[in-house]
Amino acid sequence: MxxxxxxxxxxxxxxxxxxxxxxxxxxxxxxxxxxxxxxxxxxxxxxxxxxxxxxxxxxxxxxxxxxxxxxxxxxxxxxxxxxxxxxxxxxxxxxxxxxxxxxxxxxxxxxxxxxxxxxxxxxxxxxxxxxxxxxxxxxxxxxxxxxxxxxxxxxxxxxxxxxxxxxxxxxxxxxxxxPEEMRTLYHAGLAHGANHLVTLVSEAMEMLTAAGAADPAGTLRPLLQAALDNALANGDAALTGPIVRGDVRTVAAHLDDIAAKAPDTLPTYVAMARATLDRAVTDGRVLPIQARKIARLLDDVAWAAPRRTTNPVNHQ
Incomplete structure (x- = not known):
């Protein structure tokens, strides 16, 4: 030695x-x-x-x-x-x-x-x-x-x-x-990307299992790998889905079904949907009128969620 x-x-x-x-x-x-x-x-x-x-x-x-x-x-x-x-x-x-x-x-x-x-x-x-x-x-x-x-x-x-x-x-x-003064922010970025990704993927698998998927991981794998590669290469430009398209009724339907069949995942869905909406509005891909309607849906769920058990949200 x-x-x-x-x-x-x-x-x-x-x-x-x-x-x-x-x-x-x-x-x-x-x-x-x-x-x-x-x-x-x-x-x-x-x-x-x-x-x-x-x-x-x-x-x-x-x-x-x-x-x-x-x-x-x-x-x-x-x-x-x-x-x-x-x-x-x-x-x-x-x-x-x-x-x-x-x-x-x-x-x-x-x-x-x-x-x-x-x-x-x-x-x-x-x-x-x-x-x-x-x-x-x-x-x-x-x-x-x-x-x-x-x-x-x-x-x-x-x-x-x-x-x-x-x-x-x-x-x-x-x-x-x-730099010394940036260590915490550096670590927060890694934790947000990796640790919260695990939570997000686990909840997505929970939803798919509730929907009857026999292999939720296999169902998600090609989609998530493509989404991750696109996001790392293109940032916000890689965003797809109902929020970026301004599909208000689809978002409302998601909220109803999640509340009824996978309620434990609802807070995360709402939080991520709100963050996605903010980013899509910033770069102009969602029309203001559609953005306001989606924001109201998310606000209604955020207000009602603490009192909800299994009753679906009805935005019809």
């Missing part, structure tokens, strides 16, 4: 680093495994749950599971892959215990946080990097291939920028520099 501190402003060319990971969750275990494939030595990991232990055994065989302070002391590159809300306390406890030392590289994978959360570590002389993969993880070997070309949201000081880009290159990713 190497014990040399990384004191220069860049990693010595060709020399592997000893890597420790605190939080052997889906992200931490995968990134550590990828760094090991790139030639670094993963010397220790910390993970309390049974799932973390199983994941470490599968992706990091032979790597000992130690207490967080022991992991920090053993590593030149310390990866903190704990949940966002836990990160400030983890950094503070490690720094206060003396587990973080001068010249050590401390990198976290939080999308929301930047360098400020690592202030206790930098006060101890550590080199701080915020390194967030814009990817959803399963915590299995499947993720290793997905890292190729994955964008990493990076924030680092001038002395750590080259090292941060080098680590991302070794992982197989693509660097994207995010």
């Amino acid at each position: 190497s014990t040399m501190s990384v004191r220069s402003q860049e990693r010595p060319s060709g020399r592997p680093l000893s890597v420790g990971v605190i939080g052997a969750g889906r992200v931490g275990a995968v990134l550590a495994a990828r760094l090991r494939e790139a030639g670094h030595e993963v010397v220790a990991a910390a993970g309390e749950s049974d799932a973390s232990r199983e994941r470490a055994a599968a992706l990091l065989p032979g790597v000992p599971l130690l207490k967080p302070s022991a992991v920090a002391r053993a590593s030149e590159l310390l990866l903190l892959t704990v949940p966002d809300d836990m990160l400030p306390n983890v950094v503070r406890v490690l720094a206060d215990s003396g587990a973080i030392r001068e010249g050590q590289v401390v990198a976290h994978t939080s999308g929301r946080h930047g360098l400020a959360v690592l202030a206790p570590a930098t006060a101890a002389g550590a080199r701080a990097i915020a390194l967030h993969p814009a990817m959803t993880f399963t915590g299995t070997e499947v993720d290793l291939g997905r890292l190729a070309g994955c964008v990493f949201g990076l924030t680092a000081g001038a002395g750590e920028r080259e090292l941060a880009e080098q680590l991302v290159a070794e992982i197989g990713g693509t660097p994207m520099w995010v």
